[in-house]
Amino acid sequence: MYLHYSAISDVGRVRRENQDSGYAGPWLLTVCDGVGGAVRGDLASSTAVQALRKLDQEPDDDILGQLAGAVHRADDRIAELVEEDPALNGTSTTATVALFDGTRFGVGHIGDSRAYLYRRGELRQLTHDHTFVQSLIDEGRITEEQSRTHPHRNLILKALDGIRHEEPDLFEFPAEVGDRVFLCSDGACGTLTHDRMAEILGTGTPDFAAVELVRASLEAGSTDNVTCIVADVSEEAPPEDLAPLLVGAAADLPRRLPLGGGVGGLFRGHRSGDTGEIPPVPDDVPAGAYVADPIDPEAVRYAPRDPGRYSWLRRLLIALVLLGVAWVVLAAGWSWSQQQFYVAEEDGRITIFRGIDARLPGISLSHAYETTDVELTRLSDIDAEQVREGIEADDLEDARLTVDNYAARQDVD
Structure with missing residues (x-):
């Protein structure tokens, strides 16, 4: 056969x-x-x-x-x-x-x-x-x-x-x-x-x-x-x-298929063959028909400007608006971060952290929320390394499920 x-x-x-x-x-x-x-x-x-x-x-x-x-x-x-x-x-x-x-x-x-x-x-x-x-x-x-x-x-x-x-x-x-x-x-x-x-x-x-x-x-x-x-x-x-x-990865050149794939993959497009790529300009279309004529940079440079009356007030108002937006963004970001959980190691034990697994100069974006009795020394090398690197969780329940999984394995490996 x-x-x-x-x-x-x-x-x-x-x-x-x-x-x-x-x-x-x-x-x-x-x-x-x-x-x-x-x-x-x-x-x-x-x-x-x-x-x-x-x-x-x-x-x-x-x-x-x-x-x-x-x-x-x-x-x-x-x-x-x-x-x-x-x-x-x-x-x-x-x-x-x-x-x-x-x-x-x-x-x-x-x-x-x-x-x-x-x-x-x-x-x-x-x-x-x-x-x-x-x-x-x-x-x-x-x-x-x-x-x-x-x-x-x-x-x-x-x-x-x-x-x-x-x-x-x-x-x-x-x-x-x-x-x-x-x-x-x-x-x-x-x-x-x-x-x-x-x-x-x-x-x-x-x-x-x-x-x-x-x-x-x-x-x-x-x-x-x-x-x-x-x-x-x-x-x-x-x-x-x-x-x-x-x-x-072992191929010297990727295999080409007549399927209309997009950049970086063979099957990014829809079954109809729409890859989302920009269509080529037909040979019979005059140059410049698809784009507007470029603007003369010198004309822009010397274009008339609005009078500078009350310009300092406008700048102040813009600065206040930007500060307000930045404060709202930071407050929203902090509130969101405190709804995130991940599992990592602290003092040799698996610990659930509240916040995000990242640091800014002088600022800690997370803190220990629950410390468990699962010791990393009782886990396999693979599991212990996973925990040290940090494991993301969808929510607190997911984080606790992760801890339970490792707890069930600590005496196996």
């Missing part, structure tokens, strides 16, 4: 850079997502994909051993980068890899990118997220739907960072003609529902499905980079011109 595949990666509507990387070839499919907030997540994901893409050849019988070795080599390569440049310490990436041998798939997975199997009209998630919210789902404390809006939904527990050398999940499954395999970053699976993904995967070619999955993710409000890889298992050999696809 053969793979017919497509790969699409888009920076999205919010991010300034794409930290996703992806690769699709006749034997290999992989998605790596640079962990948000880490140093150079784009470098981590592209480094991992460049190492993993060496798997794209017919595998031997030990398909899982090959996968494990490739993931470890990708992790070692990230470690080498950090050793060469200590400023990169903290960079990390997820990795979801599917290796095909013509009859079966081997899957290696670490992080929260995902692999799915669409078979005979039913969609099944193959991988298990290594995230804090997934641990809450496994314990029955929250539902899958609640996890989509949880304040710590982006907290990853395992990733390739060149330091901890985490072991990936490894498994295999037999392939069938008609199978459709779907790999994606959390920019897609974190936004689209299971039913919506199944609906799209049940239609069209791999290229059509990949494009629609990215488009649907962005239209559903995804604020992250979105990478989707779709591959069909077929008895027919793929077209000779179907070359391996490298997308996202």
Whole structure:
């Protein structure tokens, strides 16, 4: 059997850079997502994909051993980068890899990118997220739907960072003609529902499905980079011109699609193709027809002015108005800040602060509101660092929920 595949990666509507990387070839499919907030997540994901893409050849019988070795080599390569440049310490990436041998798939997975199997009209998630919210789902404390809006939904527990050398999940499954395999970053699976993904995967070619999955993710409000890889298992050999696809941060040049995308992303425009860009001036329109003739700066300079009568009074009134506006703005800002809450550390304990997590010279914009008995020394290094950096909350109830989550974990890690 053969793979017919497509790969699409888009920076999205919010991010300034794409930290996703992806690769699709006749034997290999992989998605790596640079962990948000880490140093150079784009470098981590592209480094991992460049190492993993060496798997794209017919595998031997030990398909899982090959996968494990490739993931470890990708992790070692990230470690080498950090050793060469200590400023990169903290960079990390997820990795979801599917290796095909013509009859079966081997899957290696670490992080929260995902692999799915669409078979005979039913969609099944193959991988298990290594995230804090997934641990809450496994314990029955929250539902899958609640996890989509949880304040710590982006907290990853395992990733390739060149330091901890985490072991990936490894498994295999037999392939069938008609199978459709779907790999994606959390920019897609974190936004689209299971039913919506199944609906799209049940239609069209791999290229059509990949494009629609990215488009649907962005239209559903995804604020992250979105990478989707779709591959069909077929008895027919793929077209000779179907070359391996490298997308996202790992690509030398972004893939161009005939979809009318705006600056910084392929899918910013509406389905009609309206990208919001300024249309070019037609060749047959005379120059100057779209703008007024420029004003002579010398004419402006010497234009008649109003007499200076009572000018001092006008200046005084303007100054008073500006002072009044500034006072109102400052008062409103202070009132708003005192309705904000965040969680951080004080004297070694998790503390809820009232105000905003910022400082001005000589002015404190927050103060300790509730001190808890949760000690940072009893948390994992990851959780403790999260708290030290400060965790925003929607309101006091949200802040207390955050504290409860860490309290429940302090004896686990």
